[in-house]
Amino acid sequence: MNKTELLNKTARDADERLLLARAMDKMDLAHQRSIPSCTGFLSPQERASVEALMNASGHPRHLFFGGYEGAERAVCAFLPDWQEEDDWRSGEDCPVCALRASFPEDASLSHRDFLGSILGLGLDREKVGDLLVAPGCCDILLLREIEDFLLLHLESAGRTRLKLKPIPLAQLAPKAVEVKTIRDTVATLRLDAVAASAFSLSRGRAGELISSGKLQLNYRECVKPDRAVAQGDVLSCRGLGKCVVKTVGGLSKKGRTMIELERYL
Numbered sequence: 001m002n003k004t005e006l007l008n009k010t011a012r013d014a015d016e017r018l019l020l021a022r023a024m025d026k027m028d029l030a031h032q033r034s035i036p037s038c039t040g041f042l043s044p045q046e047r048a049s050v051e052a053l054m055n056a057s058g059h060p061r062h063l064f065f066g067g068y069e070g071a072e073r074a075v076c077a078f079l080p081d082w083q084e085e086d087d088w089r090s091g092e093d094c095p096v097c098a099l100r101a102s103f104p105e106d107a108s109l110s111h112r113d114f115l116g117s118i119l120g121l122g123l124d125r126e127k128v129g130d131l132l133v134a135p136g137c138c139d140i141l142l143l144r145e146i147e148d149f150l151l152l153h154l155e156s157a158g159r160t161r162l163k164l165k166p167i168p169l170a171q172l173a174p175k176a177v178e179v180k181t182i183r184d185t186v187a188t189l190r191l192d193a194v195a196a197s198a199f200s201l202s203r204g205r206a207g208e209l210i211s212s213g214k215l216q217l218n219y220r221e222c223v224k225p226d227r228a229v230a231q232g233d234v235l236s237c238r239g240l241g242k243c244v245v246k247t248v249g250g251l252s253k254k255g256r257t258m259i260e261l262e263r264y265l
Contacts, residue, residue: 030078036093038077040126048219067141073129105136107160117157178265185256192225198243
């Protein structure tokens with residue numbers, strides 16, 4: 001299957017086609033010219049699109065990396081045969097680095113404050129990864145190519161002055177993810193039934209959210225309430241958060257399917 005055929009098969013619209021075409025160019029650079037290459041930071045939705053492309057391409061060698069375990073935004077790196085993943089992560093070819101912005105602890109700065117200040121400098125979103133906001137500091141994941149620019153130009157977030165310095169990725173301290181375990185039974189593994197259990201909704205309301213495009217399955221819009229859900233799938237709903245299907249068990253005495261979910265708080 002050539003490049004055009006792959007794009008026709010996997011891209012759902014013009015924006016996704018452009019994203020996947022750029023990813024394929026990076027892949028070709030690594031596999032045909034033995035040069036390490038990677039995309040910019042991908043959102044979870046964009047990552048799902050690139051993963052679908054990789055599956056359709058025969059699973060070429062690649063990895064996703066956002067600077068720390070569990071990062072939401074990550075680059076997709078394509079490595080030549082001669083390069084090991086650990087060497088890439090710790091070497092000069094890895095484009096991901098981090099800055100720590102310090103500010104007075106009594107300043108109530110949010111993720112939105114930092115993202116607005118950074119993008120207000122004219123930078124594209126793909127240049128910036130996760131923003132880890134804590135009392136008195138914010139660790140900014142970014143592409144190394146904009147490190148000097150941010151050190152020079154990012155002076156404040158909101159109305160609060162910042163002090164920036166580079167830090168090793170090993171010093172990142174992401175906040176522990178809080179989840180709520182939900183054990184339930186469903187009549188069917190349809191998306192509307194599982195979503196109702198995940199987000200404490202009626203099945204009818206869950207179906208309305210799905211049909212209106214507000215609920216995503218594995219970070220891709222799904223408007224079919226009867227779509228089958230499997231173990232490992234991720235459900236995310238606008239305004240309600242995210243939930244992972246951890247296990248799908250057997251049938252209860254009443255013939256319902258037992259499931260275990262983890263809802264992110």
